[in-house]
Amino acid sequence: MTSHSRSGPGLLSLLPLLPLAPLAAPLAMLAVGAFVLSGCAAGALSAQEGQRKVAGRVFVVTGASSGFGRGVALKLGGYGGHVVLAARRAAVLEEVAAQVRAAGGQALVVPTDVASPEEMQRLAEAAVARFGRIDAWINNAGVGAIGPFEDVPLEDHARIVDVNLKGVIHGSHVALRQFRRQGHGVLVNLGSVESQVPLPYHASYAATKHAILGLDKALAQELRLSGARDIHVTTVMPWGVDTPFWDHAGNDSGRSPRMVALDGPEQTVDAIVWAAIHPGREMPVGWKARGALLSHQIWPGLAERVAANIAHRAQMEDAPPAGDRPGSLHEPMAEGVGVGGTTRARMEREDAARGGAVEAVRLGAHG
Numbered sequence: 001m002t003s004h005s006r007s008g009p010g011l012l013s014l015l016p017l018l019p020l021a022p023l024a025a026p027l028a029m030l031a032v033g034a035f036v037l038s039g040c041a042a043g044a045l046s047a048q049e050g051q052r053k054v055a056g057r058v059f060v061v062t063g064a065s066s067g068f069g070r071g072v073a074l075k076l077g078g079y080g081g082h083v084v085l086a087a088r089r090a091a092v093l094e095e096v097a098a099q100v101r102a103a104g105g106q107a108l109v110v111p112t113d114v115a116s117p118e119e120m121q122r123l124a125e126a127a128v129a130r131f132g133r134i135d136a137w138i139n140n141a142g143v144g145a146i147g148p149f150e151d152v153p154l155e156d157h158a159r160i161v162d163v164n165l166k167g168v169i170h171g172s173h174v175a176l177r178q179f180r181r182q183g184h185g186v187l188v189n190l191g192s193v194e195s196q197v198p199l200p201y202h203a204s205y206a207a208t209k210h211a212i213l214g215l216d217k218a219l220a221q222e223l224r225l226s227g228a229r230d231i232h233v234t235t236v237m238p239w240g241v242d243t244p245f246w247d248h249a250g251n252d253s254g255r256s257p258r259m260v261a262l263d264g265p266e267q268t269v270d271a272i273v274w275a276a277i278h279p280g281r282e283m284p285v286g287w288k289a290r291g292a293l294l295s296h297q298i299w300p301g302l303a304e305r306v307a308a309n310i311a312h313r314a315q316m317e318d319a320p321p322a323g324d325r326p327g328s329l330h331e332p333m334a335e336g337v338g339v340g341g342t343t344r345a346r347m348e349r350e351d352a353a354r355g356g357a358v359e360a361v362r363l364g365a366h367g
């Protein structure tokens with residue numbers, strides 16, 4: 001984002017902490033403590049640890065054709081992991097599989113729609129048939145729809161629930177049954193900062209991400225109560241990230257999709273790989289996510305209002321007009337196969353054009 005934007009990354013990055021201002025001294029200590037402690041929770045594996053803890057282990061990754069899932073598959077492959085790749089775009093998965101093998105790993109492609117319980121069952125069976133067990137299952141596939149709740153078609157809201165929530169339930173069900181049989185396993189589910197801080201114009205997306213956090217908390221207690229010490233569930237919660245997600249999202253906002261202060265994908269890819277090896281409970285990614293979640297815990301109403309005001313300005317006021325589209329909710333799109341996306345660059349171009357237009361009006365008024 002450029003200096004033309006009124007909601008630039010610096011401002012947004014501080015806003016999650018604004019609610020703490022009246023209680024600055026004690027909360028600053030709390031924030032620093034939380035920052036330091038949670039900063040220790042996730043990181044990048046060293047090459048040596050990656051080889052030691054990933055080589056020969058079996059990982060199922062849903063949503064492996066682009067974004068985080070593709071990045072995770074490639075990283076695991078580079079450490080010699082056995083990676084089972086699931087998504088709808090079979091040809092793209094074959095490309096990812098070739099890269100995993102070239103990097104030293106083994107790969108199995110299983111084209112899968114996570115919304116189908118039968119296909120998810122087949123995914124688990126294919127993984128076990130090929131590699132004998134599943135050490136970690138990463139429910140990463142997800143989609144979004146942007147726009148005022150009543151303008152987003154009902155079938156799109158329903159599809160978001162089918163993919164983001166039912167897909168995670170399907171994956172968690174088959175994974176945990178397998179983990180119980182083998183006596184160990186790590187389940188990693190992709191939440192979001194929106195698992196706790198919902199944004200306007202993302203209503204059903206935020207609802208599914210809240211639900212994933214609730215699901216994982218309940219599962220963690222079931223695992224504890226049943227004495228399953230070697231079976232773990234972790235929720236990874238990134239901030240907004242520049243992946244193809246923003247091109248794949250349905251859009252009924254009338255404006256081009258935006259998110260302020262987008263992170264790059266590398267940190268989240270590392271966090272997901274880390275979570276599959278060092279499971280924790282909830283794993284916010286990066287200091288913006290940690291700050292937003294902490295301020296929400298302390299002052300939820302104000303944190304939600306501040307976040308909503310920023311999101312409204314970015315999405316409904318600053319973004320240029322754009323046509324509606326269903327994105328990849330119901331059918332996969334050819335576009336968007338990288339780990340990183342093009343949204344930050346597009347927003348910079350849009351902001352530069354808007355800055356130029358404002359300047360032209362200003363000069364015209366003085367000319």
Ligand SMILES: NC(=O)c1ccc[n+]([C@@H]2O[C@H](COP(=O)([O-])OP(=O)(O)OC[C@H]3O[C@@H](n4cnc5c(N)ncnc54)[C@H](OP(=O)(O)O)[C@@H]3O)[C@@H](O)[C@H]2O)c1
Binds near residue numbers: 112240
């Ligand atoms: N980017 C962000 O700002 C952000 C922030 C927080 C959390 N997240 C979460 O991170 C996860 C990955 O998203 P991303 O950012 O990497 O976006 P992405 O590049 O769009 O990746 C989404 C992946 O999900 C797959 N997918 C979509 N619908 C599917 C279905 N019905 N069945 C199987 N696979 C399906 C897509 O592949 P096909 O189209 O080939 O099926 C793709 O591989 C999502 O759960 C998202 O909610 C993203």
